[in-house]
Amino acid sequence: MNHIFMTKESITESDSLYNNLEEKSVRELLECIHDEDRKVLPAVHQTIPQIEELVLQIVERVKKGGRLFYVGAGTSGRLGILDASEIPPTYGVGYDIVIGLIAGGDQAIRKAVEAAEDNEELGWKDLQSFNINELDTVVGIAASGRTPYVIGALREARKNGILTGCITNNPNSELADNADVAIEAIVGPEFVSGSTRMKSGTSQKLILNMITTTLMIKLGRVKGNRMVNMQLTNEKLVQRGTRMIMEELGFDEDKSRRLLLIHGSVNKVLEAYDKN
Structure with a gap:
């Protein structure tokens, strides 16, 4: 193992702390990679x-x-x-x-x-x-x-x-x-x-x-912890938006979904009904 960090040379180009990688088992490789990843946070x-x-x-x-x-x-x-x-x-x-x-x-x-x-x-x-x-x-x-x-x-x-x-x-x-x-x-x-x-x-x-x-x-693109301005690009996101409206406004699922599709985003529904 080489523990020397190069000062003038690039740290990112310096030798790995591990050697003979091809001789390690799959489990050993995974454990070693994970041990290195722990240093990132x-x-x-x-x-x-x-x-x-x-x-x-x-x-x-x-x-x-x-x-x-x-x-x-x-x-x-x-x-x-x-x-x-x-x-x-x-x-x-x-x-x-x-x-x-x-x-x-x-x-x-x-x-x-x-x-x-x-x-x-x-x-x-x-x-x-x-x-x-x-x-x-x-x-x-x-x-x-x-x-x-x-x-x-x-x-x-x-x-x-x-x-x-x-x-x-x-x-x-x-x-x-x-x-x-x-x-x-x-x-x-x-x-x-x-x-x-x-x-x-x-x-x-x-x-x-x-x-x-x-x-x-x-920039105001999140409400609470919700992505209320997300684009409704698939059914999963429509369902997520529907749940947000149900929780925020107390409407049933059918009404929440219908309003979401009419207005185009959770935030626009919330804005429309905050005024009422």
């Missing part, structure tokens, strides 16, 4: 002050018409796109509030695009296609903290007076140097050396969840 907890600092600023900007952009490559880019794509159906906002960009474009979501992440000018170019402005926020996501596509996007955004944040898994990175608020979740070496889709990716997903969930709550 404490690492994320350490970053809460920075997440808070960033979210407070994002909320005020979005209230004024700003947008939140995630910029990443590979796993980090995919996680940003995943988070952004789930916000509209969950909270009933447009697809232009949280936007995920990945090096290489949408085709890179499923298949790696060679050398796309090495282009330092492309990230800013992609952002410019959205007419990015000073009300917007750009959050760069890169486990290594060294991805040119992401660094270039943050550098130019910052030059143009745009709030920048980053999510990375190495300390004191070039990416953090170009962020107004740097979120550094130091989860240590990966179980499979350099495989940042594992602990690093898990930490990024947790942080993204925290950012956008808190943002949506502060």
Whole structure:
């Protein structure tokens, strides 16, 4: 086992604390992976002050018409796109509030695009296609903290007076140097050396969840603990919305369902009947 963290070198690229993985049983592998995953939550907890600092600023900007952009490559880019794509159906906002960009474009979501992440000018170019402005926020996501596509996007955004944040898994990175608020979740070496889709990716997903969930709550898209603005895209969500109305207003199931389908969201039903 190698317990040495590299200081100048990337922690995310350093050797796994485990060796001879191919000789371990399935149970041993699962236990070891799980033991490593246990380190993610404490690492994320350490970053809460920075997440808070960033979210407070994002909320005020979005209230004024700003947008939140995630910029990443590979796993980090995919996680940003995943988070952004789930916000509209969950909270009933447009697809232009949280936007995920990945090096290489949408085709890179499923298949790696060679050398796309090495282009330092492309990230800013992609952002410019959205007419990015000073009300917007750009959050760069890169486990290594060294991805040119992401660094270039943050550098130019910052030059143009745009709030920048980053999510990375190495300390004191070039990416953090170009962020107004740097979120550094130091989860240590990966179980499979350099495989940042594992602990690093898990930490990024947790942080993204925290950012956008808190943002949506502060924008009034949640009532109590309910997703009252969710889009009714399938029967499961219609049933969930029906139950919410039954519980909030005391109507029977048939009336609750009928009102939900007429008004289109739980929140609109509640607003209509709060006035009566």
